[in-house]
Amino acid sequence: MNTRGHPVSTTARWVLIALMLAWTLVPIVWMVLSSFKPTNAITAYPPKLFFSPTFEHYHALFSGGNNLWNNVVNSLIATGVSTLIAVVLGSAAGYGLSRIQIRGKDHLAFWIISTRMAPIAAVIVPLYLMFRYLHMLDSYSGLIVAYLSFNLPFAIWLMTAFFDDLPRDLEEAAHIDGATKWQVFWHVALPLMKPGIATTTILCFIFAWNDYAFAATFAGPSTQTIPIAAAQLLTQTGIDWGKLLAIGTVVVCPMAVFGLLVKRWLVTGLTLGAVK
Amino acid sequence: MTTHHSRRDILKGLGGAAALTTLGAGSLRTALAKTMADDKTWKQASGTTIQFISENTPPTTAIAANLEPFKQLTGIDVKITQLELGDLVKKVALDFGSGRSAYDVIYADPYQVVAPYHQGLMDLNTLNGKNGLPAVPKGIGDFIPTQLGAAGYFGNRDALYALPYDCPTMIWIYRKDLFEKYHDQMKKDLGFDPTPSDKITWEQYYQIAKWFNGDHVKEVKYGTGHQAKQYDSLQCDFSNVLMAYGGEYFKNGDQVGLLGSAKPGPSTLDQPAAIEAAKFYQKLLKIADPGSTSWDWTGVANAFENGRFAMMPEWHEFAGSLESGKLKGKVGYAPLPTGPKRSANLYGGTGIGINGNATGKQKTAAWLFVVWATSPQTQLAGLKSKEGGGTPTRTSVYNMPEVKKASHPPTDMPNMLTADTMQIAWDKDHIGLRPKIPAWNQADTAVFTELSKMLAGQQSPEQTMKTAKQKIDSATGA
Amino acid sequence: MAGNARRGGQGFELAMMSPALILLAAISFIPLFTMIWMSLSKVGLIGGLSFDFIGLDNWRHLFTDPDIGSSWILSLIYFAATVGAEMVLGTLMALLIHSLIKGRNFVLSLVLIPMFIAPIIVGLLGRFLLDPSFGLYSWFLSATGLYDGNILGSVGPALAAVIALDIWEWSPLVALIVLAGLTAVPTDILEAAEVDGASYRHKLVSIILPSILPILLVALLIRAMDAIRFFAIIFITTNGGPADSTKIIPIRLYDIAFRFFDLGYASAVGLTMLVFSIVIATVFVRVLQRKEAVV
Secondary structure, three states: OOOOOOOOOHHHHHHHHHHHHHHHHHHHHHHHHHOOOOHHHHOOOOOOOOOOOOOHHHHHHOOOOOOHHHHHHHHHHHHHHHHHHHHHHHHHHHHHHHHOOOOOHHHHHHHHHHHHHOOHHHHHHHHHHHHHHOOOOOOHHHHHHHHHHHHHHHHHHHHHHHHHHOOOHHHHHHHHOOOOHHHHHHHHHHHHHHHHHHHHHHHHHHHHHOOOHHHHHHOOOOOOOHHHHHHHOEEOOEEOHHHHHHHHHHHHHHHHHHHHHHHHHHHHHHHHHHOO | OOOOOOHHHHHHHHHHHHHHHOOOHHHHHHHHHHHOOOHHHHHOOOOOEEEEEEEOOHHHHHHHOOOHHHHHHHOOEEEEEEEOHHHHHHHHHHHHHOOOOOOOEEEEOHHHHHHHHHHHEOOHHHOOOOOOOOOOOOOHHHEOHHHHHHHHOEOEOOOOOOEEEEOOEEEEEEEHHHHHHOHHHHHHHHOOOOOOOOOOEHHHHHHHHHHHHOOOOOOOOEEEOOOOOOOHHHHHHHHHHHHHOOOOOEOOHHHHHHOOOOOOOOEOOOOHHHHHHHHHHHHHHHHOOHHHHHOOHHHHHHHHHOOOEEEEEEEHHHHHHHOOOOOOOOEEEEOOOEOOOOEOEEEOOEEEEEEOOOOHHHHHHHHHHHHHHOOHHHHHHHHHOOOOOOOOOEHHHHOOHHHHHOOOOOOOOHHHHHHHHHHHHOOOOOEEOOOOOOOHHHHHHHHHHHHHHHHOOOOOHHHHHHHHHHHHHHHHOO | OHHHHHOOOOHHHHHHHHHHHHHHHHHHHHHHHHHHHHHOEEEEOOOOOEEEEOOOHHHHHHHHOHHHHHHHHHHHHHHHHHHHHHHHHHHHHHHHHHHOOOOHHHHHHHHHHHHHOOHHHHHHHHHHHHOOOOOHHHHHHHHOOOOOOOHHHOHHHHHHHHHHHHHHHHHHHHHHHHHHHHHOOOHHHHHHHHHOOOOHHHHHHHHHHHHHHHHHHHHHHHHHHHHHHOOHHHHHHOOOOOOOOOOOHHHHHHHHHHOOOOHHHHHHHHHHHHHHHHHHHHHHHHHHHHHHHHO
């Protein structure tokens, strides 16, 4: 966008941007900085800006019996697989829902998104019972299904919106050329959907990645995710701030890089979805 | 506070303990074998894997780091899940609800697990020394009596649901350095000897706190700090004062506290003594460090270590971490002050029990673990753990010469510095016991919520106690 | 589309939808019916779950429980404050980032970081920053003389703090979505307006905002759905206190379900939350559809 004629002067704009970055980044920078402090310096008052850095908290996180690496793997598997299933099934269903002509289509669409609104604490008990009968407690499959309960409706909803916005001309042309519906979907519609798929994938990933309540109930000793590891530092005799801040840093860094890598797609993806 | 300990430190600490007490795996086996049972008895569930679910407490952390001797002794694999207490209660209740035994050994908080779900726990009397199973070494009489009553039973002494495992209890923790340095001046200004002990009254505690608030002292800003966040901790902090003033949650408070009751009758929180206690607590918190209302027991310990105030009522097991932090050697311990009725030191200990749905080898293995985890040898190892460890729940451990010697500085068992205080605090006239009732969580929530409203200036002490009573009565159906 | 339907019916579309819908039905209907049944029962735990049918007792309790009423009022305040502020702040962030020519991508990826941090960690980070004895923000506020009290332990500031934490975490999501809308604002119209000498405010009000309105509603719907469900930040910071000043309805529901294990009553509370969400969503979707019809 051109900025000529902007009422806010360049200086003022930079001040606002600086404020925005400060609001966002001060807590993160402080977290990263503090994660390298010796334990005593972390809770010092007044807060210390200078200290001799140490890796002890990281070392403690990645060694010994409760190695955080296990949690990272668990988080990646549970989040990754549930995201993959949500996106695959969601894309197919989204396309179907977008193209189908039936009465009550709006109601169906609304029912789908309404299943995502179930209050977390209230659905935990029914899901727990279900998982117990199916022997899915303390297993990846339990976590994956739990995450699907909010990610699948979200993926269908978003993908339907994306497919709704896709111009039909190309599909019609392919039909006339004798392509089957599947071929049209697979070779024409889906390739145009990359930004939409990227967007859906990332948002589903974030929602599952950030979950605490479900994992706290359905995960067992062998399937604990990263947020569970963080909550476990809240012990009876104290919060291990050093380790906690190190976990935060471990989570933030790859995500920031990840965000940098995909955000181009993300922005275009969302554009396609909702703006005509 | 938040002392950081790497896994290596713990192992180092335990290694040191092993060297000092010749407590290696081999000798532990011999030691246990001698007192309790032969090798065959210990090996009878070999090859089994059991699950132990525990609050993330120092004793469990120490045990988790030192499971190898148990595995060598018994051939049993123990998987430990450590959770925050609320999450633990949720998992245990759901496990009972599912009618299975996903967790075989359970950290059974007397108030949140034993009271509501004791029917889900096994009667340990049916295992102790029966059917070829080993008996509890030195018998259950070796456990400190008040702890065995509070952590082990419900309603009566017929069924034993848990063996005392840890025992945090609230005492008066203070800056010894400051109390010594300003002793004479305080004595002159206040007109009494301020040295902390149960001879000091709560009113005098208030005056001491106020004295520190003044400009006499540059080391600290306030006199007293409290764990007054709207949370369990606020109820604990208040209960000390309540019981000292002669207030009770229920009629027959001693009985409802020690053994518990499914039908405690109407709450007596609206009685004059309880209201007096609430008035005093409100007055005390007005001059306490204003941070108090956002701190739980961890937060207040942190602030104490940061030099914000001179004293606090706090769980005695915090001694372990305080003595390894920057206040090392500067901290003193005493029983809590006395009210019109007595000095009350709230007990927060817990036992470990066995899931009633456990069967066969799981059950056997679970019992072997419970015996081992509460044995004198394991408790001694816990004392030496760099993690601050737990403190023993057995009389015999306190009587070991080595442990006795450690109760005065310099010591390699920092938690033992509280030993003299604890001997008083766990006495049946000094211990403070919350009601052990199935609806305790509702009662607890009612009390800390209403107190929080009182501290926020939204309601009077009278109103607070009255509303708390009504809510408790509606929860217990009285 | 009509041609589509003629060409061999709707079998293909149905086949595409069925795997997802069957799975979704299983993981949503079973819990829903269990919840309805539990809300009519007294649920026992020991020796396996048991249901004692008690009719409408839980529902009667629900409508006479003063605590539930006050939690709902608080929830509405929390809901309006978080979602409202996130929409405004997120839009401002998006406009600012959009006005950048150089470094736009870099600034954007920095601004997005908070939403990747699990709410449970955000809450703990909040406690770390706001602790009266060592928190960076507490120290800053007291050193600058802005506020010297105890933020998470005082009635008004605690609510403001948990709202601020939620805003911190989720404004970036709104910013991201709005930014996508901004990149699609037709540039020719903007340039024409500029030639006519239109002020920035005029452009904003008459061109930019109307054209991103549909996407603003999408952002609003996503945030609104979650603002009613999520509770992790409050759970880990104040857990409802002090004096119940942050006890929004999901926190109370969690207490009833997992501290008191009154599962029947919890189901009734949960169902009312579900109904509330559906009503809110219906309103938003109606508005969304009307706007789309107009555009």
